[in-house]
Amino acid sequence: MAVAALEEEMRIGELAARTGVSVRALRYYEEQSLLGAERGPGGQRHYPEGAVGRVRLIQQLYAAGLSSRTIVELLPCVVDGQATPALLKRLAAERERVDQRIAELAQARDRLDSVITAATGSMLTGASCRRAADT
Amino acid sequence: MAVAALEEEMRIGELAARTGVSVRALRYYEEQSLLGAERGPGGQRHYPEGAVGRVRLIQQLYAAGLSSRTIVELLPCVVDGQATPALLKRLAAERERVDQRIAELAQARDRLDSVITAATGSMLTGASCRRAADT
DNA sequence: CTTGCCTCTGACGTCAACGTCAGGTTCTAG
DNA sequence: CTAGAACCTGACGTTGACGTCAGAGGCAAG
Known part of the structure; x- marks a missing residue:
């Protein structure tokens, strides 16, 4: 098992565990362009630490009743302040x-x-x- | 056209108009046992004045995030105080x-x-x- | 009587945010 | 090296509250 706490990147399972959302949901977020991911040589997704906050933000926006389409429109604004x-x-x-x-x-x-x-x-x-x- | 304001009963179209919900929704409510209706000789639904309030109540409970199954369980309690x-x-x-x-x-x-x-x-x-x- | 609107009963379509299954690949512990 | 966990890509299934369409019947006005 790899040490995770000090690593910069994590795979989808860990991100799921740390955010409480399902692996399927994370892949769905990517499909909806809500959440980007870098790919390792084997095609596996790798997420930086910041993804945890990003996912929590997405969850909050969902909780606010926004649709994924709406979120994808507003996220650049929210994240980048653009x-x-x-x-x-x-x-x-x-x-x-x-x-x-x-x-x-x-x-x-x-x-x-x-x-x-x-x-x-x-x-x-x-x-x-x-x-x-x-x- | 029949006078409606003083009538005791109304048909589904008028109830829909007065509550703002669709005719389809009203039939759905009946299907879910949320809303009863008497039938005329031609099989058409007739609602008493009180149905307006009933529909509004149902809408509020939906707005509260309750499912129709939950509502149907609780409605007798709400309406009859039982x-x-x-x-x-x-x-x-x-x-x-x-x-x-x-x-x-x-x-x-x-x-x-x-x-x-x-x-x-x-x-x-x-x-x-x-x-x-x-x- | 006929025209035209309202209503009826099925029954299939929709939409979002995933769940779940299948079949195959990659990674990691021992 | 090998077993098994974790991951991959489709792709179909689910759920709730209706929308929508088809085909048929009812109701008031002229």
Whole structure:
């Protein structure tokens, strides 16, 4: 087994282990041009240390609900700071989308809360309470 | 054309129009047992006024990231207030999930913000700024 | 009665982000 | 040198919430 902690490069399995995403996902990222990789003489992928952060970033953007197509458009901007006004608009738009989504979720959560409260109450009283809140 | 505003019932097209979801989606909801419908003599679906709120509720739960299978399990509880302890646990768990998702999104949004800030700065200075923040 | 819109039931298509399997190659420990 | 782990490239499968199309029937207006 090779020493990994001090190495500069790693193969796909280690990157997967260190990021928590599957090997398949990493290859998919490459296919989508989200993540580059150098190839050894045997055709195997080699990643630098920085790939770990890159993958985490990708994951975060996915978590933000961005599609891979969107991410691939915005990544150069994010990584290199090379932002055109158009890209900045896009970024701001995505940010807005995320904010709206958060608001949506918060509303849904509140709805769940009221449902839980109502249901808990009905259980305690043994009553069959009808609708509690609308919209 | 029939007067609709004062009618008690409506057909699928009107329900779709009033809720903003597609006719196909409404039929899908019925298929998933999320939304009942009475049938006229010609086999057409007729919905009461309350269906509007019901559909909105379903939409909110979808927006909360719940699957239709989950929703169909929880809907009796939500609508009728008939909650078993098991259902309450399920509701609470879903609420937790939503909260976690919100936190995730907030983090992603902050990340986007920092990216935007950095990119804007680099544009203003004309510099090629490298990575600004990690994780 | 007919025209035209609305509705019906299947049933296949879609899209994203991978999972999974097959068949072959490369690397590494012993 | 050799076994076995890790890796490679296709390529098909999966899942959820619908979209879309085809062919047939229902409903109100003129």
